[in-house]
Amino acid sequence: GAVVSQHPSRVICKSGTSVKIECRSLDFQATTMFWYRQFPKKSLMLMATSNEGSKATYEQGVEKDKFLINHASLTLSTLTVTSAHPEDSSFYICSAGGGVSYNEQFFGPGTRLTVL
Amino acid sequence: AQRVTQPEKLLSVFKGAPVELKCNYSYSGSPELFWYVQYSRQRLQLLLRHISRESIKGFTADLNKGETSFHLKKPFAQEEDSAMYYCALADNFNKFYFGSGTKLNVKP
Numbered sequence: 001g002a003v004v005s006q007h008p009s010r011v012i013c014k015s016g017t018s019v020k021i022e023c024r025s026l027d028f029q030a031t032t033m034f035w036y037r038q039f040p041k042k043s044l045m046l047m048a049t050s051n052e053g054s055k056a057t058y059e060q061g062v063e064k065d066k067f068l069i070n071h072a073s074l075t076l077s078t079l080t081v082t083s084a085h086p087e088d089s090s091f092y093i094c095s096a097g098g099g100v101s102y103n104e105q106f107f108g109p110g111t112r113l114t115v116l
Numbered sequence: 117a118q119r120v121t122q123p124e125k126l127l128s129v130f131k132g133a134p135v136e137l138k139c140n141y142s143y144s145g146s147p148e149l150f151w152y153v154q155y156s157r158q159r160l161q162l163l164l165r166h167i168s169r170e171s172i173k174g175f176t177a178d179l180n181k182g183e184t185s186f187h188l189k190k191p192f193a194q195e196e197d198s199a200m201y202y203c204a205l206a207d208n209f210n211k212f213y214f215g216s217g218t219k220l221n222v223k224p
Contacts (some may be wrong), residue, residue, distance in 0.1 A: 032210065043202065043216040044160075093160070097210070105212060107152075107160040 002028045004096045006108035013084055014116055021079045021111045023094030029074035030096035034105065035067075038091040050077045084115040119143075120205050122215035129193050130223050137188040137218045139177075139203030147205045149179055149186040152214075154200040163188075163201070173197070193222045 003026040013019050023033055032051055036044040048069050050056045056069035066088075068080040077096075081088050091112050095105040121140045129135050141147060151163040164172045166179040166186060177188045186203060203215040 034212065036214075044214045046212065046214075049211060095160075095212075104162060104165070106162075109159045 002026075002096070002106045004030075004094065004106045004108040006092075006094055006111050008111060009109060010112045010114075012114045012116065015085055016083055018080055018082045019084055019113060021081075021092055021094075021113075023077045023079070023096070023108050025075045025096040025106070028096075030077075031074065032097050033071055033077040034095045034097070035069060035077075035079050036093045036095070038093060038110070044093060047079075081113065084113070086115045089113055089115045120203050120213050120215040122201075122203055122218050124218045125216070126219045126221065128221040128223060131195055132192050135190050135193045135197070135220065135222075137201050137203075137220065139186045139188065139215060141184050141186065141203075141205050143184075143205060143207065145208050147207060149177070150204040150206065150212075151175070151177055151186075151188050152202045152204055154202070156199070160202065193220075195222045195224055198222045 005024045007022045035047045037047050038044050046059050047062045048056045048058045050069050050071040052071045052074050058064050071077040091110050093110040094108045097105040119142045123138055149166040152160050153163045154160045175190045177186050179186050198221050200217050200219050202217045205213045
């Protein structure tokens with residue numbers, strides 16, 4: 001299957017700072033990337049859908065100004081958590097799809113964000 | 117509204133026993149259903165999808181539109197099957213909705 005990477009895998013930051021997480025599709029061009037948030041022992045919650053070259057579509061309840069998403073190329077999408085607070089601490093997972101198999105998503109390994 | 121329900125948080129079976137992980141969905145359109153698996157310390161990966169109608173690692177799942185279910189089954193569980201299993205639904209806009217997951221524990 002296609003490979004999706006995320007960087008960093010783990011990040012610890014101070015409250016009030018911004019953190020950028022990268023999601024890359026390594027061997028295919030992803031027209032669409034998705035960002036999820038996973039709480040402990042709970043399911044993945046879709047945060048936003050990112051289409052290359054256009055604005056991201058955010059799910060209800062997700063703050064656009066808080067979670068900035070950029071999908072500048074077919075292989076890279078970034079999620080920036082702005083002015084992070086402890087409640088933003090979570091596991092963030094990206095997935096990519098659209099370029100390999102219709103309606104199939106390939107997941108990154110996730111990024112553990114801890115805000116102190 | 118789209119919704120995927122996995123009623124069991126944890127399912128423990130002995131090696132060699134049959135296993136069934138339940139998944140029910142609600143969607144007004146024509147969804148596509150998936151099962152994803154996450155082994156310990158690994159990323160989420162696709163196990164199977166209903167349109168493929170295939171068996172992967174001995175697992176099968178049949179879409180029952182009448183009961184709006186997509187239960188995952190395996191006749192003889194193996195220890196290496198121990199993992200988190202997520203049922204997912206893709207709507208007509210390719211947006212995915214995941215169930216809360218079921219942890220399968222296969223005991224020796």
